[in-house]
Amino acid sequence: MSIELLILGMMLVTFIPRYLPFALAGRIQLPARVKSALDFVPIAVLTAIIVQVTLVRNGSVELSLSNFHLPAVLSAAAVAHFTRHLFGAIGVGLMVYAALRIFMGG
Amino acid sequence: MTSSTKAFAQGAWDTLPLIVAAAPFGMVFGALAIGAGLTPAQALGISLIVFAGSAQFIAATLIGAGAWFPAIIATVFVVNLRHLLYATNLMPQVQHVAQRWRVPMAFWLTDETFATVSNRLKRDPDLPHFRSYYLGSAVAMYLLWQVNTLVGIWAGAQIPDIANWGLDVAMVVAFVGIVVPMLVDRATLACAMTAGIAMLLTYDWPNQIGLFASALIAIAVGVIVRERPS
Structure with missing residues (x-):
């Protein structure tokens, strides 16, 4: 299989799960229970991504403050909780991360 | 400016923090792809026609490791299954959009555009010009x-270890900024906590299937807590 075919295959398997529900929208009605479950999609998926990228480092769970991703995420969460400001949360999280890397090494 | 042009610009503007946060990822992908032996045209080709964020650099890593191509395609499929949930979540809005627009909208569906659009829909459920807002977000991201x-691609040739700089921190703090304000009651909190714990229990499952499984369990817990009278 050539690289070009590989890229084409990757395109298809990426596009199909994105498109299928869009193609069906309006043609099928989702049950009320499914609709209410879908409300939780952003929280469920984004939280799982956050936890995976933050705590799983080099193939194992690193639940300690010397994993600099953790203090960065916790400070961003605090800013987001108290100010509800997205740019503020990103800025503070990145500054905490940069400061730790510069002053604590790593 | 017409109101749909305004919605397009607003969608692009609202996505800006996430685009900035995702920027290192695009760069890391370019660097990894070159490191894996792809030509610059092939690396850019993947970004242009696959456009799949994290799946792209999992693929680049696997190509570099000499993995069997059908196995790489299967991995990309599983990593991208979360888009099925995103797209299903948006069905109530998309049903009012003409079919011909749904193809580019689906092609451009990413974590970033979904996070921005669903964040907006939380505040403004009857968002006028949904299609323009969505496309503004998606085109800017693309x-x-x-x-x-x-x-x-350029930096990969200059700075070979750029992939180990921990640049992924930008994306996670951006997602934190989106998710935390969504945690408003017991059900949403239970959903988030379940997603986190389940992820820690399943992170070593192959092909990132743990991510998809954790999301499904967390959604179920959210529904159960919401339906239970408190």
């Missing part, structure tokens, strides 16, 4: 992803 891939 164009900057190409620019970042090119920077990465």
Whole structure:
């Protein structure tokens, strides 16, 4: 299989799960229970991504403050909780991360 | 400016924090792809026609490791299954959009555009010009992803270890900024906590299937807590 075919295959398997529900929208009605479950999609998926990228480092769970991703995420969460400001949360999280890397090494 | 042009610009503007946060990812992908032995045209080609964020650099890593191509395609499929949930979540809005627009909208569906659009829909459920807002977010994300891939392709040749700089921290703090304000009651909190704990229990499952499984369990817990009278 050539690289070009590989890229084409990757395109298809990426596009199909994105498109299928869009193609069906309006043609099928989702049950009320499914609709209410879908409300939780952003929280469920984004939280799982956050936890995976933050705590799983080099193939194992690193639940300690010397994993600099953790203090960065916790400070961003605090800013987001108290100010509800997205740019503020990103800025503070990145500054905490940069400061730790510069002053604590790593 | 017409009101749909305004919605397009607003969608692009609202996505900006996430585009900035995703920029290092595009660069890391470009660098990894070159490191894996792809040509610059192939690396850019993947960003242009696959456009799949994290799945792209899992693929680049696997290509570099000499993995069997059908196995790489299967991995990309599983990593991208979360888009099925995103797209299903948006069905109530998309049903009012003409079919011909749904193809580019689906092609451009990413974590970033979904996070921005669903964040907006939380505040404004009857968002006027949904299609324009969505496309503004998606087109901005797409164009900057190409620019970042090119920077990465160039930087990959200059700075070989750029992939180990911990640049992924930008994306997680951005997602934190989106998710935390969504945690408003017991059900949403229970959903988030379940997603986190389940992820820690399943992170070593192959092909990132743990991510998809954790999301499904967390959604179920959210529904159960919401339906239980408190």
